[in-house]
Amino acid sequence: MIIKDTESADIKTPTGPMRTYIFRPVAEGRYPGLLLYSEIFQVTGPIRRTAALMASHGFVVAAPEIYHELEPAGTVLAYDEAGAERGNKHKITKELAGYDSDARAALDYLKALSHCTGKLGVMGICIGGHLAFRAAMNADVLAATCFYATDIHKRGLGKGMHDNSLDRIGEIRGEMLMIWGRQDPHVPREGRAFIYNAMSDAGVHFQWHEFNAAHAFIRDEGPRYNPVAAQICYGMALELFKRRLGEGDQRAGGPAGPTETKH
Numbered sequence: 001m002i003i004k005d006t007e008s009a010d011i012k013t014p015t016g017p018m019r020t021y022i023f024r025p026v027a028e029g030r031y032p033g034l035l036l037y038s039e040i041f042q043v044t045g046p047i048r049r050t051a052a053l054m055a056s057h058g059f060v061v062a063a064p065e066i067y068h069e070l071e072p073a074g075t076v077l078a079y080d081e082a083g084a085e086r087g088n089k090h091k092i093t094k095e096l097a098g099y100d101s102d103a104r105a106a107l108d109y110l111k112a113l114s115h116c117t118g119k120l121g122v123m124g125i126c127i128g129g130h131l132a133f134r135a136a137m138n139a140d141v142l143a144a145t146c147f148y149a150t151d152i153h154k155r156g157l158g159k160g161m162h163d164n165s166l167d168r169i170g171e172i173r174g175e176m177l178m179i180w181g182r183q184d185p186h187v188p189r190e191g192r193a194f195i196y197n198a199m200s201d202a203g204v205h206f207q208w209h210e211f212n213a214a215h216a217f218i219r220d221e222g223p224r225y226n227p228v229a230a231q232i233c234y235g236m237a238l239e240l241f242k243r244r245l246g247e248g249d250q251r252a253g254g255p256a257g258p259t260e261t262k263h
Helices: 045-056 081-091 098-110 129-133 189-201 227-245
Strands: 003-011 017-027 030-039 060-064 116-125 141-147 175-181 206-211
Touching: 003 045, 003 098, 017 045, 017 098, 017 116, 030 045, 030 098, 030 129, 030 227, 045 060, 045 116, 045 141, 045 227, 060 098, 098 116, 098 206, 116 129, 116 227, 129 141, 141 227, 189 206, 206 227
Parallel strands: 030 060, 030 116, 116 141, 141 175, 175 206
Antiparallel strands: 003 017, 017 060
8 A cells, every 4th residue: 555654743641742653544544553662762764664564554553752751852863872872771761651651642542543443453663562562451452563572571661670561461452462583682581481471371362473583683774684584573463453453444546546457
């Protein structure tokens, strides 16, 4: 589908406006909503391309700036040492409650959009995987995809570095897709096993996939990018979201409708 990727909204949250970028099909109709959480660097080029990819398959995608209280709107941190240091500092400066209220505000915004069916999913990468995991604790989230979600096993998200994500696993009602890199030092084997067992014990409906890949293997910049694994992962995510959220009701014709082929 042809998509529109130039829209943004400043969503009202208890901690201030949250700049959020909207990606959606141009074709008239209503589509399921996806809340897409970024890495610590906020809405970078690779995150925008991921959002565009998902939107092109028939979703309204909202990508918020996760550090909106701590950075001016529009801030993108560089994929370098300074950017990583700043992003990691923000990760443990922001209050845990702020992450949760952001999720609720973004989900409510998506659900209310005229071109959204109201069926909601979440997806996230790195810290975004953890944020997607927590967002899935909202009862109206039908499915979630978490790429190498950091800090769940060591309770390291938010100010004080003592989050309760493990304690709240039982609140997850939708289907989860958990994807990991076996060579990722941020979530070692013991950490992955701990999360797997906690989800199993809580009776969560989930899929679990591990790839021979490093941290950030989904990101289409840098030496750790694994395009073959990334393609497989996106396919699995799309299958989950299409199955659990539905296809929407795209209207016939228009820029993304049927085309005529001449021979």
